[in-house]
Amino acid sequence: MMKKKSDILWPLGFGAVFLIIWQLYGFHRLLDLKPFQLPVPSEIIMTIFKNLEKVSGDCLLTVTGAIAGMAIGSAIGFAVAVTATLFPKWGYGGLTVISAFNAIPIVALSPIMNRWFSTGMGQKIGVVTVVTMAAMAINAYRGLNDLKPFSLDLMSSYAADKRTVFFRLRLPSCLPSVFTALKINITSAMIAAIVSEYFAASTSGLGFGIKDSLRKAEMAMGWSYITVSAIVGIILYLIIQAVERRAIKWHASQK
């Protein structure tokens, strides 16, 4: 219990000190920056509230794209992992192809998707889908196949069929890996959505907001978008972690 408390207090304290130094122009002195180059926290927060409607609208758009893309990408990745498990002959090839997708940089992917989809949302979802498929496919495949020693033997001794083995053994034992993938994916989904907006034809979303404000040298506005992106990313991650806590409370990692 004591350890738990200090686990939270230390990062919190560190964050607070970081913000105070920033607010008192500590970093400006250190890096020789002008106040307009790096707005202080209080100014950023005021800017967010002044432009709340616009910022939250853009935020909603980006988050929608990120979550939709992540849902589709994770579902495809999971389906590939299941296929590879049940039909190793073809499935393994699919797994390899999807892993190769993982190597395509987002900056290359976005312009391609731009030409495929007419709407900004379609393009965003397309990019996020591709980016999130691999992590889910690889992790879920590992979870479905790295079983505890003898656990398959136990099923054989009950003369269990493939279907029973899948639902009673493979599926539950892959849950921890699925959550690992979801936690990786929620972060990369937000990054992918934001970066894809840099290249999009449309003029909305957090990514466009950051690019446009910085181009117009509206530093406080740019930093507001950055701040909101970071906070939303953290909140989404924490939500997944909370669901994980409930879903796999039996797992050693959740003690």
Added chain:
Amino acid sequence: MNNTPEITIKNVSMVYNDKGRDVTALSNVSLEIQKGEFISLLGPSGCGKTTLLRIIADLLQPTSGTVEVCGKSPREVRLEKKYGIVFQSPVLYDWRTVRKNICLPLELMKIDKAEQNNRVDALLEMIGLEKFQNHYPNQLSGGMQQRVGIARALAIQPEILLMDEPFSALDEFTREKLNEDLLRIWRKTNKTVIFVTHSIAESVFLSDRVCVLSPHPGRLSAVVDIDLPRPRTKEMRESPEFFNLVTKIRNSFEGV
């Protein structure tokens, strides 16, 4: 008494291929086991005890030789779900509570709910884990997990119980208590038990016959009849007959 053996092991050899190198785990093992017999496989680490047990259970195909169980192949007997196996590690499913782990084979065999609950309650009491029935395996000690594994094997009331060092992770007290519990259950049901152990005293206390295996290559070097009367009691562990048998078995090990 009917003298056709329930399990006939004939010239069974097992050669593993370990990265291109052949490892002979079992060499020409032959053994007949009667219905209702309590047999121990005793031997040092690596002499092929687990290998032999897995071959009987149809989890492994021998390189040569045959196993017959009630005139059938081990595969047929496995598909009839007549084996109860306690593995060398507990092999509990982490996402199931103690209760649900014991229940797993009963669910798979679609035994009715009330009967499931009766059996699980009785087994929980036997292994002394009623208070932990809603705990997850990760919340239990190694010895407690092993006891759950034993209860799960007994739940299906198998014709043939195969136990691979089920008590080696337990302390002396629990071990002796479970030895007696096991004998009580065995006497009531009169099922065939093949019991793997490292402990000479344990094998003498439990068995009708002790099969001594020697390593490199694994082979059957002696079969010792244990003619201690049944039911076996705690006091028997102190008797001269008991010590004589322990000594006899110890002397039968070849070059260990």
